[in-house]
Amino acid sequence: MKKGLYFIVILFVAFSCREGDLVDTEYNPTPYIVEGTEYLGPFPVPPDNQLTHEGIKLGQHLFYDPILSANNSMSCASCHLPEKAFTDGNAVSVGIDGIAGIRSAMSLVNAAYFTKGLFWDGRSDNLEEQALLPVEDEIELHHNWGDVIEEFKEHPTYPQMFREAFGIEDKEEIRKELAAKALAQFQRIIISGNSKFDRVNNGIGAFNEEQFVGLETFFDVNPLIADGECGHCHNDPLFTTNQYFDNGIQDAKTLTEYTDIGLANVTNRNLDYGKMRAPTLRNIELTAPYMHDGRFQTLEEVVEHYSKGGHATPNRDPLIRELGFSEEQKTGLVAFMKALTDTSYLDNPYVRNPFK
Numbered sequence: 001m002k003k004g005l006y007f008i009v010i011l012f013v014a015f016s017c018r019e020g021d022l023v024d025t026e027y028n029p030t031p032y033i034v035e036g037t038e039y040l041g042p043f044p045v046p047p048d049n050q051l052t053h054e055g056i057k058l059g060q061h062l063f064y065d066p067i068l069s070a071n072n073s074m075s076c077a078s079c080h081l082p083e084k085a086f087t088d089g090n091a092v093s094v095g096i097d098g099i100a101g102i103r104s105a106m107s108l109v110n111a112a113y114f115t116k117g118l119f120w121d122g123r124s125d126n127l128e129e130q131a132l133l134p135v136e137d138e139i140e141l142h143h144n145w146g147d148v149i150e151e152f153k154e155h156p157t158y159p160q161m162f163r164e165a166f167g168i169e170d171k172e173e174i175r176k177e178l179a180a181k182a183l184a185q186f187q188r189i190i191i192s193g194n195s196k197f198d199r200v201n202n203g204i205g206a207f208n209e210e211q212f213v214g215l216e217t218f219f220d221v222n223p224l225i226a227d228g229e230c231g232h233c234h235n236d237p238l239f240t241t242n243q244y245f246d247n248g249i250q251d252a253k254t255l256t257e258y259t260d261i262g263l264a265n266v267t268n269r270n271l272d273y274g275k276m277r278a279p280t281l282r283n284i285e286l287t288a289p290y291m292h293d294g295r296f297q298t299l300e301e302v303v304e305h306y307s308k309g310g311h312a313t314p315n316r317d318p319l320i321r322e323l324g325f326s327e328e329q330k331t332g333l334v335a336f337m338k339a340l341t342d343t344s345y346l347d348n349p350y351v352r353n354p355f356k
Contacts, residue, residue: 022160029053032055041238056350063187085343087107093105095139100139107279108187109345111187112127117277130184149176189351193237194342195341211336215332233278234281241278244276247276247306248316249292251311252273253314255270258313262275281337283340283343284340307330
């Protein structure tokens, strides 16, 4: 071979095999089909982030990997434990520096259907936006995406996983937006819709007496029993209306006395002071303590709050008033809410911790 031609071949090979090149890793994503959710409504997936096995697998690994935190001590799963319906069991969550936040970690169960804002104050429009925030939150993971991306690039498997999920050809194409898409895909498959309530609704089994009293109170089925007004904010099938309410939880006589202004942080509207996202009641049995600040330890305390009507705050919803539940109704409401428990999503291997 002539010397000049040999040199050209060497350059071609070197260029073709440059550092970071991923074209040898196959890109052939497999669509992931979510089944059995018709009762919950049309499954919402953004056109630019369709579910794939490869995307979900990447999101699963990122969710459980402490690489997203500045000191590699916490992951998303640290505040969203699968066995607690993806909450953490704390009144408010604590970040990597031992600093407590001001709100409780919300459940991620059926988060795919949370289409009117994420977080208690609705500050993110969708799961892709939401996934970007905890990494750089100074109280939570206290990292920065620039450094996280560099760690991804040097990781032994993540560059190939990004290639398989999103078709990048070089690890330099890894972006935080792709990581957020993968995390969003993972969160969308955490589906709960097979509780006792759902089975009875489908003609399988029956409620016991306590659960039936709770059902009648919750949905105002029996005109002889006082309406619990529950279904207005926590309606079937999601047991949230995806709306924001002031439920009289804060002792505020004026707007300036709200300790947490909630939705008003986003809208800057006086009428939104104190309004928080109505969380889903599915798996509520597993997500104590309750309310945005975790002030109630038990469901019995929650029911007592609504029975008494809470505080007369400036924006308290008109349906929050002294309801005066009987002891039978109180017991029934707790029993009915426990009939919304369903952890069958844990049977999905993509939902579980891949590092265990």
